[in-house]
Amino acid sequence: MHESADEHKSSNKPTSGPVICLAVLTVSDTRTKETDKSGRRILELAGKAGIEAAEYTLCTDDAEAIHSIIAGWLLKPGIDAIVTTGGTGIAQRDVTLEAARPLFEKEIDGFGELFRYLSFAEDIGTKAVLSRAAAGTAREKAIFVLPGSTGAVTLAMNRIILPEIRHILHELTKHR
Incomplete structure (x- = not known):
């Protein structure tokens, strides 16, 4: 039985449906858990939306370390979605997308396009072209690769993310 558009939209409210568990990775050569405003902001916003934190860690701008952490989380059944923050610019040390993208089974192209549009319109103007924010799916999980600024993660x-996460996860698991 297919649900109507209104039913589907109402099922996307933060308090409905199964609990979503999120893993958060902050990529930075300088931040610690005490100084990581962006990672904490993701956890705060997720918590307010009824999403639980399954994992939270930091690592340096090292492609192998980033890849390894995300790959490990993809194997954990208690994680539904992964959000990374940091390392998405164009500087030489910005390698988060290169580390995450090979793990994507499918890329969600519209995420990066919409993020850059919203950033341009609401926040940073033409500097938005430098953002390599992206999203994809793997092993029935959503992966979001965000810039490191608190403003960027708040916007995303x-x-x-919060308005669409339940819908995304529903689409990834509806075949079960």
Whole structure:
């Protein structure tokens, strides 16, 4: 039985449906858990939306370390989605996307496009072209690769991820 558009939209409310568990990875050569405002902001916004934190860690801008952490989380059954913050710019040390993208089974192209559009319109103007924010799916999990600024993660969480996470996860698991 297919649900109507209104039923589907109402099922995307933060308090409905099964609990979602999120893993958060902050990529930075300088931040610690005490100074990581962006990682904490993701956890705060997720918590307010009824999403539980399954994992939270930091690592340096090292492609192998980033890849290894995400790959490990993809194997954990208690994690539904992964959000990374940091390492998405164009500097030589920005390697988060290169580390995460090979793990994608499918890329969600619209995520990066919409994020850059919203960033341009609401926040940073033409500097938005430098953002390599992206999203994809793997092993029935959603993966979001975000810039490291607190403003960027707030924008992505409030305007894209939180409104759509239940729908994304439903689409990834509806075949079960």
